[in-house]
Amino acid sequence: MKTESQAARRSRIYRIRTLGGLRREVEGCTACPRLREYCSEVARKKRAAYREQEYWGAPVPSFGDENARILLMGLAPGAHGSNRTGRMFTGDASGNFLYAALHRVGLASQAEAIDRNDGMRLRDVYISAVGRCAPPGNKPLPQELTRCLPFQAREFSLLPRLKVVVCLGKIAFDWTWKTLEEHGVVLGSPRPRFAHNAVYTLGGAFPTVLASYHPSQQNTQTGRFTAPMIDEVLARAKELAAL
Numbered sequence: 392m393k394t395e396s397q398a399a400r401r402s403r404i405y406r407i408r409t410l411g412g413l414r415r416e417v418e419g420c421t422a423c424p425r426l427r428e429y430c431s432e433v434a435r436k437k438r439a440a441y442r443e444q445e446y447w448g449a450p451v452p453s454f455g456d457e458n459a460r461i462l463l464m465g466l467a468p469g470a471h472g473s474n475r476t477g478r479m480f481t482g483d484a485s486g487n488f489l490y491a492a493l494h495r496v497g498l499a500s501q502a503e504a505i506d507r508n509d510g511m512r513l514r515d516v517y518i519s520a521v522g523r524c525a526p527p528g529n530k531p532l533p534q535e536l537t538r539c540l541p542f543q544a545r546e547f548s549l550l551p552r553l554k555v556v557v558c559l560g561k562i563a564f565d566w567t568w569k570t571l572e573e574h575g576v577v578l579g580s581p582r583p584r585f586a587h588n589a590v591y592t593l594g595g596a597f598p599t600v601l602a603s604y605h606p607s608q609q610n611t612q613t614g615r616f617t618a619p620m621i622d623e624v625l626a627r628a629k630e631l632a633a634l
């Protein structure tokens with residue numbers, strides 16, 4: 392069978408006209424054999440606590456309000472979180488922290504995110520990630536993030552009211568800039584540096600970039616990233632998006 396070149400794949404993704412079409416393309420993506428194999432293996436073996444559940448085990452599509460002014464950009468699905476439930480940030484400690492905060496600031500209909508049929512509705516927020524397949528050790532390879540990049544780039548174009556991108560963690564921050572470069576943003580040297588709460592305003596039609604720590608357990612359980620801190624980030628995002 393003839394393999395599609397990266398250029399042909401990219402151009403095909405750039406021609407997708409709806410967010411629904413893009414989500415379907417993500418779900419069927421097989422571009423990274425290492426990640427596809429890992430996600431399937433995790434889904435087959437399962438964690439003991441979820442033995443009775445059917446894991447999603449596929450690339451995880453973005454989720455939320457298609458008219459969102461705020462885009463939350465994470466790193467990648469968790470092996471037993473989104474890779475199990477099939478919805479961004481759903482089913483693990485990071486997601487519990489994030490959705491509870493979104494609910495507190497009025498951007499989510501409920502505080503608890505359990506699975507993709509739990510009735511969660513987001514208002515003015517769309518949730519995505521720079522990698523859409525769970526990576527071993529939570530560490531996607533640069534070439535895997537490069538393959539996922541066209542999805543983000545197209546997503547930026549298909550969110551008609553996008554005003555602010557909140558980057559959750561340094562990797563999401565760095566790859567958001569690469570996405571913006573795809574859209575014609577020219578970065579000087581040095582490149583923008585990650586710092587919690589830093590805001591970068593680009594002007595024109597480009598969204599504002601807001602950096603935040605990632606809500607990983609490593610940050611939330613150590614007190615590095617607390618509930619008042621994420622509330623402050625989200626309040627800032629609302630303000631920047633004129634909500």
Ligand code: SF4
Pocket residue numbers: 417420421422423424426427450522523524535538539
């Ligand atoms: S990480 Fe992205 S590009 Fe790679 S297989 Fe998953 S969805 Fe496709």
